[in-house]
Amino acid sequence: MILDLMIWSPVIVGLILLLIGKNATSLSYWLSLTTSLLVFGMSMYALSMFKTDQVGIQFELIAPWIERFNINYHLGIDGISFPLILLTTFITPIVILTARTSNKINLHQYLASFMILEGLMIGVFSSLDAFLFYVFWEAMLIPMFIIIGIWGGENRVYATIKFFLYTFLGSVFMLIAIIYLYISTGSYSIFDFYNLDLSRMEQILIFLAFLFAFAVKIPMWPVHTWLPDAHVEAPTGGSVILAAILLKMGGYGLLRFSLPITPAASNELSMLMVVLSLIAIIYIGMVALSQTDMKKLIAYSSVAHMGFVTLGTFVVFLNHENASIENMNIAISGAMIQMISHGLISGALFLCIGVMYDRIHSREINDYGGVALAMPRFAGLMVFFALANAALPGTSGFVGEVLIILASLKVNFWIALLSGTTLVIGAAYTLWMIKRVIFGSITNEKISNVQDTTAVEFISLIILAFMVLALGVYPEPLMKLMYITLNDLSQLVFAGVGL
């Protein structure tokens, strides 16, 4: 019931805004802000009811939808999906709150898109029926497509089409896999898929089909090039949601579908996945170093950071001698924490870039310098998020990466070493940008006249900073939320692989 409310109340409010919001911009703003806060409140209520010591799905809800094909409206959450839902309900109010900071045409439509998007994203994370999942997954593309396509930058048409084709093409393969699984089981329930006894070839093909969809979303090298373009063209709010939540759907899919449905294929193709992850971490890290556009830089940094998610998900299979449930738990816990943390940090960095863009109207690093002189409060926050992006201990950015490095070291020294280079490369590209943007003396006259953060901007960033710090200093509560589910997943996968 509460999941129902969390999915549909923002969608309905979004539709209402589209109908009545035309001449009521302020009302639309307050209505959507209130709704998103209510949804956040609901997720907090769910958190208080969530049992962290219980294996399996909670808040389950099942109703027949299309009975002819045994498709059910089946919702529920566990320790993998719930943290991501919390991330969604946490980030959305911040995006809505900051939506008014830059002038936008048809603000009510902009807000409506985000409201509808929020409902659909929660829908993706809480669907337990593969068909329902697919519907939410594809429906989500539409508001995002509109957000970039209407409120985006100059080259937005190219970016939206690229974004749409990439993700749509990926999802088609996933649909084929889902239909195949339906034919094999006679059900669309994801958990029925877990029990299938698939041959090696079937597993590999299904794994690859899902991988297409998830790899594009994460995004993994080499299907990542839509992301920098989409980020550069997207309005600030769009970038925040894209980086913070949409990218997590791929990682979520790997944990929800790929690992448990095709464990043998996950094991067999782990080398491929690890190599692609390391390429993302190192190659993309180096690419980030040479960017001159701040948004592109953070976009590439996102790809590199998400490389840790895929590394953590698959690295344990590489060395069967040292493979253990404990190490798998460390690795996938690292992947989950990395997803949550990246959601907060990259979201915050895109907000920061938005704050500067609203004032200077440039994303080029070379147009900046000396921002700390004009905006000391803002500079302090931006430096903090940059350090978090460089995985500083005590911030959330460190937790996931160190767990994955520790888990990798048990598998193979060289993988740990290669993935660890992010400590150097990540620091280099992030802090080099900080040096050129925040520090230095003012060369662009526009900067000397700008105002420091407004109250709204400051509050949004300080809340994010608080969360980044809290998760870094005390990640245990988050871990507690996930542990039982992740341990269960590890057991399932290890049994499936035959380890």
Added chain:
Amino acid sequence: MILEYSLIALLSPLIGGVLAAFLGKLLGKIFVNVVTILGVTISFALSIIIALDIWESSAVLNQNIYTWLDIGNMSFHIGILIDNLTASMMVVVTFVSLMVHVYTIGYMHDDPGYHRFFSYISLFTFSMLSLVMSNNFLQLFFGWEAVGVMSYLLIGFWFTKESAIKANLKAFIVNRVGDLSLILGIGIIFSIIGSLDYYAVFSQSQNIAQTELYLSDAWSVSALTAACILLFGGAMGKSAQMPLHVWLPDSMEGPTPISALIHAATMVTAGVFLLARMSPLFQLSTTALSFVLIIGASTALFTGILGLVQNDIKRVIAYSTLSQLGYMVAAAGVSAYSVSLFHLMTHAFFKALLFLAAGSVIVALHHEQDIRKMGGLRTKLPITYLTSLIGSLALIGFPGFSGFFSKDALIEAIGHADILGSGYAYASVLIGVFITALYTFRLFFKVFHGAQDDHHQDVKESPLSITLPLILLAIPSAIVAWPTVGPMVFGSYFANSISQPDAYQIFGYEFTTALGFLVHAFSSPVIYIAVFGVFTAYVLYIYKPSILENKSLESSFIFRILDNKYYFDELYENVFAKKARNIGHLLWTIGDVKTIDNWIVNGTAYRIGNIANRIKVIQSGYIYHYALMMILGLAIFLGWTILNSGVSS
């Protein structure tokens, strides 16, 4: 009780720093001074109480505070370990920090970032305390990186100065190379023991010693040696050992108080602390110890030589710091951890003193740092002069001063060792003694003696907030070793925290009293070498400076190498930094833009468009085209069926 005291000691600088950061601008300078200095004073007072208590009872406090992360039966904690090693570090850190806090009142008086500066140094003190008070590797890494960040922010404190923000980026990235090594070392230990608590690891160190680390199917090395060398890699970054030393001289771009606090007395000694803390592991690997010894001795000698050609007052002292850190590391290499820590302590006092004295000179000369433009300041700055003299004598190891006891014991330990590389190390540190005396008194004579520079007629001694810390640091620099050398170096003070051979095995003779030690030292060459160094400096810079005015000296090959600091910076800039940027650019333009985007993504779109363009010819819209197609198709289909049926019948 000790637990509560240590928590308060740990947290009070944090609270002071946070209050100064958020309310400093609002409530003004007095408020900032009160909260930060009060925080550090509480911390210092409690550190003394804790140190005395622990010394007396020899009890060790090892207490987890909270569980950071729990993954099944794997737990990571935040906790406190108080033994004599921790307690002595706490006293040193909080004392120097307190001195620097007081000194900063005068030194940063007119700086617009006044409250920010105080907040940073208080937060630094907190970070450093959490590093030394940790009871596990993970929290050590937390503190390790936290001090790195505070150092980053403080080197770049004057963030409009291009050289400062270049230096702080360099410092952070070079340190990150060390940190990567450190985390891999920690990872190896974790992968074998499954825990990161010091005591859990140390009690199973034999397990690590018996494990092999497979680098490939056929190639394995001792996991313990690998872990130790990787841990030491972290120490090389933070304690600026060659070849990761390049960031420390550049860090002098930061304000002088932090050069004293962070880049001389406390943070850069974290690597030495690490070696002592990990002694139960290092003692099991002679290979790792030899590696430590050779790196330390090389740093001691070669960076000291660079101090001879520097003309910036702070950079001379910075190279001296590098060299002294090399001494400490080398001592750890011959398992003489207690001497290494003893030198860490005395060095913290006299080096902080020298930096703060240099700061006093710099302020008096209105931010002049070039020693060629100084001279004859001894009458103008009497307090600075006297305290500098004490610091310099302590640095060169002049008999009776604190640095004498630590350095002499250190060199004896290296001389008495017989592991691989100890001969080289002994020669290096002996030459190093001469070099140390030479650059120290070169600086001293050039600044305080000789002719006065005409530009500096209105020079006045610094205010009390600057001279008071100088005096308070000069006292331990002169005498702290007398009561402490016996228990700390030769006694059992560190027995509850460090594992090392007993004193007789390390030094080869029995210690009686500090005076006996002093007398004994006259039978070794160290004192004479130091005095000869001072004499050489006297001849070259006071008695007959014309010797150095020879022009061919400046163009000589050796001078060029020294002036370019052995070309390390050029190497790193051209080979690593520039290459990384170039490779990144190439990967981006060729990999992402050309191959993936233009060729595959847009290329596919383009090819589909192309194919569609050709195919669309057949959709011409003319009925007769379609009719022709239909007839042709029908004919082919019919023909194929007829032929097929003909064959089968």
